[in-house]
Amino acid sequence: MIEAIGLTKRYGSTVAVDNLSFTVRSGRVTGFLGPNGAGKSTTMRMILGLDRPTAGSVLIDGKPYQELRHPLRTVGALLDAKWVHPNRSARNHLRWMAAASGLPAGRVDEVLDQVGLTSVANKRAGGFSLGMSQRLGIAGALLGDPKVLLFDEPVNGLDPEGILWIRRFMQDLAKQGRTVLVSSHLLSEMALTAEDLVVIGRGRLISQGSTADLIGGATQNTVLVRTPQAQHLGNALAHKGFQVESKPDGSLVVSGASSDQVGDVAASCGVVLHELSPQRGSLEEAFMQLTGDSVEYQSSEVAAR
Numbered sequence: 001m002i003e004a005i006g007l008t009k010r011y012g013s014t015v016a017v018d019n020l021s022f023t024v025r026s027g028r029v030t031g032f033l034g035p036n037g038a039g040k041s042t043t044m045r046m047i048l049g050l051d052r053p054t055a056g057s058v059l060i061d062g063k064p065y066q067e068l069r070h071p072l073r074t075v076g077a078l079l080d081a082k083w084v085h086p087n088r089s090a091r092n093h094l095r096w097m098a099a100a101s102g103l104p105a106g107r108v109d110e111v112l113d114q115v116g117l118t119s120v121a122n123k124r125a126g127g128f129s130l131g132m133s134q135r136l137g138i139a140g141a142l143l144g145d146p147k148v149l150l151f152d153e154p155v156n157g158l159d160p161e162g163i164l165w166i167r168r169f170m171q172d173l174a175k176q177g178r179t180v181l182v183s184s185h186l187l188s189e190m191a192l193t194a195e196d197l198v199v200i201g202r203g204r205l206i207s208q209g210s211t212a213d214l215i216g217g218a219t220q221n222t223v224l225v226r227t228p229q230a231q232h233l234g235n236a237l238a239h240k241g242f243q244v245e246s247k248p249d250g251s252l253v254v255s256g257a258s259s260d261q262v263g264d265v266a267a268s269c270g271v272v273l274h275e276l277s278p279q280r281g282s283l284e285e286a287f288m289q290l291t292g293d294s295v296e297y298q299s300s301e302v303a304a305r
C-alpha cells in the first residue's frame with residue numbers, strides 16, 4: 001500500500017505538489033492521471049525517496065522509503081526505460097543492477113524470462129526497440145521481487161501489441177497481490193488497465209476512487225434508441241419526464257433513464273425497437289470534466305468553454 005499524507009513539494013516559487021493525500025491499495029492497478037505539469041513525476045520521485053517532500057509524507061507499507069529495511073525488495077520502479085548502458089547486454093545490465101543492490105544474481109534470468117527477453121539477453125541493450133527497452137526496465141523493477149511497483153508512462157510510444165502486453169503484465173502483477181501505480185497520458189488505455197484512479201491537477205488531488213465510479217460520477221449515461229416510430233416514442237418518453245434528443249439520423253438519445261425504463265415505455269405504447277443501447281461516458285470525458293480548471297497551459301478554445 002502507498003499512502004500520501006499532506007504531501008507537498010515546492011521548487012522555489014513553484015508548488016509542484018500541494019498538500020496531496022491519497023491511498024493506493026494492493027491487489028489492484030491504480031492509474032495516476034493528471035494534465036502535463038500536474039505533479040505526477042514529482043510525486044513518484046518522492047515515493048521513491050529521490051526527492052524530499054517540503055511538507056507531509058508518503059509511506060510505503062507504513063514507512064517512508066528511507067526507513068525501509070530492504071527498499072529494493074519492497075518497491076521497484078520504471079521511471080526512464082532508456083536508462084541503460086548502451087553497450088551492455090540486457091543480462092549484464094541486470095547483473096550489474098543486482099550486484100549494485102545486493103540482490104542475488106539468480107534473479108536476473110528469472111526476470112528476463114518473466115518479461116520475455118531471454119532470447120535477446122546477450123544482445124546490446126543500446127540496440128533495443130522501445131518496447132524491448134520497456135521490458136528491460138520492467139525486469140529491473142522486478143529484480144527485488146517487490147510488493148510495490150511504480151511505472152511512469154510505461155506505454156508511451158509503444159505499438160498496440162506492446163501496450164497490450166504491458167496492460168496484461170501489470171494486471172497480473174496486481175493479481176499476485178502487489179500494489180501497482182502507473183501514470184499515463186493514454187486515458188482510454190488507463191480505463192482498460194486500471195481498476196482505481198488517482199487524478200491530480202496543479203499538484204492537488206482532484207479525485208480518487210474506482211475507475212467505474214469516477215467515470216460514472218463525472219459523465220452522463222444516456223440510452224441510444226433506434227425505432228421506426230421515433231416521434232411516438234419520443235413523446236411518450238418526454239411525457240414520463242425523461243429528456244429526449246433527436247439525432248439527424250433519426251435515432252433518439254435519452255437522458256435520465258435506464259435502458260430498462262426506455263424498453264418498458266416502448267413496450268407499453270407498442271413501439272418496435274431496432275436498437276436500445278446504454279451509452280457510457282468515457283474516461284476522456286470524465287478527465288476533461290474533472291481537470292478542466294487544472295490544466296496549466298490551456299488553448300483559448302478550451303479555456304473559453
Ligand SMILES: Nc1ncnc2c1ncn2[C@@H]1O[C@H](COP(=O)(O)OP(=O)(O)OP(=O)(O)O)[C@@H](O)[C@H]1O
Pocket residue numbers: 011014015016017034035036037038039040041042043
Ligand atoms: N526539479 C524541478 N525544478 C523546478 N521545477 C520543477 C522541477 N521538477 C518539476 N518541476 C515543476 O513542478 C511541476 C510538476 O512537474 P511534474 O514533472 O511532476 O509533473 P507531471 O505531472 O509529471 O508532468 P508531465 O505529465 O508533463 O510529465 C511543473 O510545473 C514542473 O515544471
